[in-house]
Amino acid sequence: MKTLCKSSTKFDEQALSLGFSELILQENAARGVAELVRQKLKSGEKILFLCGGGNNGSDAIACARMLSGDYECELYFITGNLNANAQAQLNIALKVGVNRVSQPDLENIGCVIDGMFGSGLSRDLDAEIILLLDRINTHNALKIAIDFPSGLDGNGNIRGACFKADFTLSMGALKIGLFSDVAKDMTGEVSLVNLGLSDNRFITHQEDFLLERTDLNLPSRTLQNVHKGSFGHAFVALGQMPGAGIMAATAALIMGAGKVSVVGKAENLTPQIMQKNNFDGADAVAIGIGLGNADIDISAIKHLPCVLDADLCYRAEIREFLPNPSAVFTPHPKEFSGLLRNLGLADISIEEAIKNRFELAREFSRQTKGVLLLKGANPIIAYNGTLYLCNLGSNKLSVGGSGDVLAGIILGYLAQGFSALEAAKNAVLAHAKSAENYQGNDYSMTPLDLIDGLKYL
Ligand SMILES: NC(=O)C1=CN([C@@H]2O[C@H](COP(=O)(O)OP(=O)(O)OC[C@H]3O[C@@H](n4cnc5c(N)ncnc54)[C@H](OP(=O)(O)O)[C@@H]3O)[C@@H](O)[C@H]2O)[C@@H](O)CC1
Numbered sequence: 186m187k188t189l190c191k192s193s194t195k196f197d198e199q200a201l202s203l204g205f206s207e208l209i210l211q212e213n214a215a216r217g218v219a220e221l222v223r224q225k226l227k228s229g230e231k232i233l234f235l236c237g238g239g240n241n242g243s244d245a246i247a248c249a250r251m252l253s254g255d256y257e258c259e260l261y262f263i264t265g266n267l268n269a270n271a272q273a274q275l276n277i278a279l280k281v282g283v284n285r286v287s288q289p290d291l292e293n294i295g296c297v298i299d300g301m302f303g304s305g306l307s308r309d310l311d312a313e314i315i316l317l318l319d320r321i322n323t324h325n326a327l328k329i330a331i332d333f334p335s336g337l338d339g340n341g342n343i344r345g346a347c348f349k350a351d352f353t354l355s356m357g358a359l360k361i362g363l364f365s366d367v368a369k370d371m372t373g374e375v376s377l378v379n380l381g382l383s384d385n386r387f388i389t390h391q392e393d394f395l396l397e398r399t400d401l402n403l404p405s406r407t408l409q410n411v412h413k414g415s416f417g418h419a420f421v422a423l424g425q426m427p428g429a430g431i432m433a434a435t436a437a438l439i440m441g442a443g444k445v446s447v448v449g450k451a452e453n454l455t456p457q458i459m460q461k462n463n464f465d466g467a468d469a470v471a472i473g474i475g476l477g478n479a480d481i482d483i484s485a486i487k488h489l490p491c492v493l494d495a496d497l498c499y500r501a502e503i504r505e506f507l508p509n510p511s512a513v514f515t516p517h518p519k520e521f522s523g524l525l526r527n528l529g530l531a532d533i534s535i536e537e538a539i540k541n542r543f544e545l546a547r548e549f550s551r552q553t554k555g556v557l558l559l560k561g562a563n564p565i566i567a568y569n570g571t572l573y574l575c576n577l578g579s580n581k582l583s584v585g586g587s588g589d590v591l592a593g594i595i596l597g598y599l600a601q602g603f604s605a606l607e608a609a610k611n612a613v614l615a616h617a618k619s620a621e622n623y624q625g626n627d628y629s630m631t632p633l634d635l636i637d638g639l640k641y642l
């Protein structure tokens with residue numbers, strides 16, 4: 186896992202208190218950008234630096250000075266109002282031959298470096314900058330954002346428009362705002378630039394995390410003297426759309442649950458899944474998948490490890506599961522907005538829920554004591570106020586039923602005794618990896634392909 190910070194304030198404060206000057210930090214930041222440019226761009230090419238008047242602009246100006254001589258560097262300022270650092274950097278840059286231009290000329294540009302706004306973005310962009318971004322974003326030059334693509338704020342929301350980067354270099358610490366759903370189409374590849382201090386020097390235990398491929402912990406079968414009962418009995422409650430529940434049940438089985446049963450009406454049930462009238466013997470249950478308005482009796486299962494999904498988010502019965510530290514709630518944003526209202530935690534629209542997802546997810550996990558897995562392009566797992574994000578999934582997963590498969594994977598882990606948090610983290614990673622391994626076209630993956638891929642992780 187990589188550590189994510191809400192902002193780099195703590196890093197900046199720590200570095201400055203140790204005696205670093207802002208100019209030293211900027212020198213390191215600029216060097217990180219310059220190194221990437223040298224890897225990606227032939228020398229001699231023309232680079233346009235878009236500069237704001239704050240420290241994000243200062244980083245860009247320092248970078249132009251470093252590359253000047255090997256590349257043709259032009260600075261374009263979106264403001265005449267420069268802070269002292271930016272002015273000092275500009276004075277040096279001009280002396281070494283960097284050009285300052287009064288209009289951004291995109292002809293023959295090989296690369297655009299975005300140093301307009303970083304962590305200091307405090308309001309929506311104005312019309313002039315939005316127009317500039319429209320022109321730049323459709324240009325085929327290499328695009329590199331310094332710290333944040335301009336227009337993306339620290340909460341991961343777009344303030345009117347946003348620079349569409351191929352690469353974003355996060356300065357000093359990886360910031361959580363770079364991993365929102367909307368950020369995924371704006372940041373390009375995100376990497377961290379070390380500003381002269383290791384992460385461990387300033388990161389505290391209160392931070393959030395970005396999951397990595399190596400965090401995937403598959404259910405392992407090490408002992409030989411075992412039987413099906415050793416791997417748990419998973420149950421899925423079926424509803425008005427039983428196919429959805431059957432897909433979840435199949436995913437749970439393939440993910441290693443020893444036995445899988447469904448409760449509810451199902452025609453053409455696959456022979457590997459058992460049909461039951463009640464939840465007797467369940468080690469873990471999934472409920473809500475394809476439920477609709479079907480009747481459910483949860484009295485016997487509300488204290489079990491469980492996945493609470495889909496339509497259950499809108500129904501009164503979900504309240505009876507609280508508090509249950511072994512519960513994994515798996516809403517998509519619309520269901521999340523409904524769930525917040527249903528549990529009396531917040532009465533907000535889907536848009537508001539999306540906008541404030543990080544803090545709402547954190548608070549939800551504190552209030553319910555369970556695990557939240559808020560689905561999206563970059564799903565968020567929240568437990569006990571800590572967030573775990575995953576940016577490894579892809580748009581192949583945007584197909585009806587992929588959430589049902591995810592619920593089934595979580596169920597498979599829960600049945601085998603994994604904690605709710607471990608089940609959610611591993612399930613998100615297994616889901617993403619199965620999609621990543623899929624060999625067909627982006628548009629053709631079905632939930633059944635996704636389930637099949639679980640066999641080969
Ligand atoms: N601190 C350090 O030690 C280090 C900092 N580093 C770098 O500095 C960056 C942070 O620098 P920063 O704090 O100066 O803010 P920054 O992002 O340049 O923007 C502020 C300017 O933007 C303006 N402005 C804001 N919103 C606007 C809008 N919508 N439309 C128009 N204008 C708007 C705002 O104007 P004002 O609100 O004052 O009118 C102000 O002039 C950080 O991301 C990283 O790159 C590291 O690399 C090295 C260590």
Ligand SMILES: Nc1ncnc2c1ncn2[C@@H]1O[C@H](COP(=O)(O)OP(=O)(O)O)[C@@H](O)[C@H]1O
Pocket residue numbers: 495517560561562563564578579580581582583584585586587588589590591
């Ligand atoms: N563009 C995307 N990038 C990454 N993951 C995605 C994307 N679109 C959907 N997903 C994932 O696919 C699943 C969709 O779940 P959901 O919306 O509940 O679908 P359904 O109810 O049809 O099964 C979630 O796990 C979500 O995170």
Ligand SMILES: [K+]
Pocket residue numbers: 241299300301302303330331332333334335
């Ligand atoms: K920027």
